Amino acid sequence: MSTVRPARDPRTSIAPSIAPSALDRLTQTVREEIALLAYPDRPWVAPAAGPDGGTALDVLIVGAGQSGLLTAAALKREGVVRTHLVDAAPPGLEGPWLSFARMHELRSPKVTVGSEFGLPNLGLRRWFEARHGRAAWEAVQRVPRTDWAAYLAWYRAVWDLSVENGTQVEDIRPAGALLAVACRSGAGLRTRYARLVVLATGSDGAGGWRVPAVVADGLPASRYDHANGPIDLARLAGRRVGVLGHGASAFDAGVAALEAGAASVDLCFRRARLPRVNPHRAIETAGMMTHYPSLPDSLRWRIARHFRAVDQPPARHSFERATAMPGFRLHCAAPWLAVGMEGDAIRVEIPDATLRFDHVIAATGQAVDLAARPELRSLHPRVARWGDRYAPPPGEADARLAQLPYLGPAFEFLPRDPGADDWVRRVHAFSSASTVSHGPHATSIAGHRHALPRLVRGLTRTLFLAQADHILPELRAYSEPDLSIPDDFEDTHGRAPRH
Template sequence: MIISPITATPATLNDLEQAARADLAALGYPAPSWLAPLEGHPAGSVADVVIIGGGQSGVTIAAGLKWEGLADVRVLDSAPAGSEGPWLTFARMEELRTPKTQVGNEFNVPNLSVRRWFETRYGLAAWAELPRIPRTDWKAYLDWYAGVFDIAITNDTHVLDVAADGDLIVVTSLCRGSVTRTLARAVVLATGFDGAGAWRVPAFISDGLDRRRYDHTNGPVDFARLKGKRVGLLGHGASAFDNAIKALSAGAASADLCFRRARLPRTNPHRAIETPGMMTQYPDLSDATRWQIARFFRRNDQPPPVRSFETAMALPGFRLRPATPWLEVTDSDGAIRVTTPGGVLEFDHLLLATGMAVDLSARSELKTLAGRIALWGERYRPPDDDGDERLARLPYLDAFYGFVPRHADDAWVGRVFAFNSASFVSQGPHSTSISGHRHAVPRLVRGVLRRLLLDQEHTILPALERYASIDLPVADDFEARLATLGTEAAQ
């Protein structure tokens, strides 16, 4: 679908921004700041909350926290300005998988919605005809959304560690060559799908091939180098299909998409559990049920987006190879030989859609946290036939995305919240997705507010006793007039 912006786009979007801000003001945004000052810390020296990650989750959480009266919310992101999230980097699909009506970061304010943004930019008819939101438009909308809430993102900032500093959290980061330490009352990790580990390729491939012969699909790929080459892809998800399309569009001679399963998944189980009840109350399910749901998703997975599948299947040179696991990969006289149960395939380059390895130690921001947080493998023992080593390595989070300490003397970890792939078992496979924001972000925000309120519980009564806001205006001679009235009444 080809869409073109209507005329005067900058002006009309600016009008929409002003309308959205007027709506927010009418609803009391932002709430007055309510946190008690910290003794021994000058004003402005400690952030209320530091959010690590400025993508779709990071900006939505920042907006929610500001709405609830947290005035100093700082957002850090490792990417250059304008490149936050995957949308302009390794996300290569034409449109989002999420149905256009299930986006939920607008807080029930129509003028904040992607629908109103899209209609303003392209016209009412364009939205009506739109099957799903284009990827690049989603990123443009997120940038506009952050602007409405005045969310400033500190870019090119790589977080090196998150640790305790007395009763606070210290975030150590590297920004343009300078190391900085930022104190915060709480920290939110909005670090996306790889927030619990790292993108990695299987060792039998990386050990046997020159690094220049393969790429992980969730990283940079120089598709121009693939012109005229035979490309082998491993994986069956959206990333595999999207990268096959990009390779063939760049002139690759062929793209063989290989995967272990006998057939592609046909249904998307995410849609089955994206109900208000499941979305809002998921952490209240038993450990056994949450574990079994995670296991179900691991066994069944989801199909690639329909548009990606149909586009790939229609391209000359594309071959779908189900039931084709790779057993061995070697370099033989310039050709990459891939041994499969059905024989040997030869390629010139590999694109590996092999996902993320769960490895908390691979994340720099978890350097101190990794050994101090409880894991699912430590808190729940599944039946023998229902074990899963990958899931067992994920953090066991509390009901509000907070880390749970492994030992009581590390209670500080409860002021760090994991709104990323680390929440897969604890909060469900849907909560940090676009369609989950409507229900999950308010829970995360409540958790942060709860933690900060409990941290300052000892200040509540003294502050209450000092409270001196006069609701009833009185004249200087009020007491004398009362006395006069009392005398007259007695007579």
């Protein structure tokens, strides 16, 4: 194995060093700038009554992580005010940043923009400098994960966005011109009615995190975890830990286990060598991220297959930190062929060797399975998939990609059967489900600047066209005076002079 450079010591967070008043002043400045750019500023979507007698939402957003918050803020800027955010997580734990994400720093470059809508003071840099000072921004290479979570919390407060936490969406179905969304919380099951729904459900929006059968079938549930879920790290102190996978979550889980006192971590993956190149960086251009869905199906399919074949390496800081830690071992070309118990130890068979652990962590990503998503209970059999709309040439088939939804230009689902179930178009999948149709941009911090306007333009277009029949009558009925003069002005001043 090649020589590994010593790891930097990335910080999980940077302690604020500037007086809180600096952040308070920034907050006030941003709100003033938002107000200055708010023309036209009046709501324009006509209210609609729901079957329950209440006013229906214009847009219900499922998920209050970075994608959900940005969507809600963008709609607010566009005069769409009857929006609502729901999230299954407790307050403060929306998204992965303070739950299962374990990297010390973000993978995205710190200069990435997209959340600020052209207002630099709303962006990450100005927030970071107000909280930590300009010198800290210049010194940091990538933003600590916990600071990104704190930035999103501030962003939500700036826009005054409320979130209904602890709420799981269990189904979406048609209700006339509206959508009925079944929401379960601690208070029970409630149906909310909305014109449109956005699924900002993140990296597992097309299925869920699943432990491979070779592990799940061979071990008691208490002896394994998935890297993208809760892990009781304290239980791993003094234990031998096996990690299956080669991506960022695999290395981050290994680091977290060793930091918690694990005796050793053996990271195994089937590839002969780790990926070196991140293909996502190649498509981070304004042209690609803005116009990706305009590419022909054959090219979008081949790009997605390239990502699958090449994959992306673990983040550099995660790799360097892991490989510099005592007790960390890397096993390439080492798929787990068989897993089972041997007394109180876990026995893992890899080609040409047998490994023994006390606990294992599967860092194996998500399974694509629309039927596994509770919010897609009624939707999944009715929406078009790539396998329904595109037949790849010989040698280019991919069963996983074929199961992803074939989405429209604004991330909307399309009916599997043309002419039927047209209501599915009112649900927009701004999540990993859009990977083939729109590229890996809906869940990417770098992609939001270009992908989000496409989503929002599609939402507002649908809302606008739905009330097209009212435009002319409302225009004719419009009577707000722009010029204040007496009604009889023309009678006294409008006659031509006599000679």
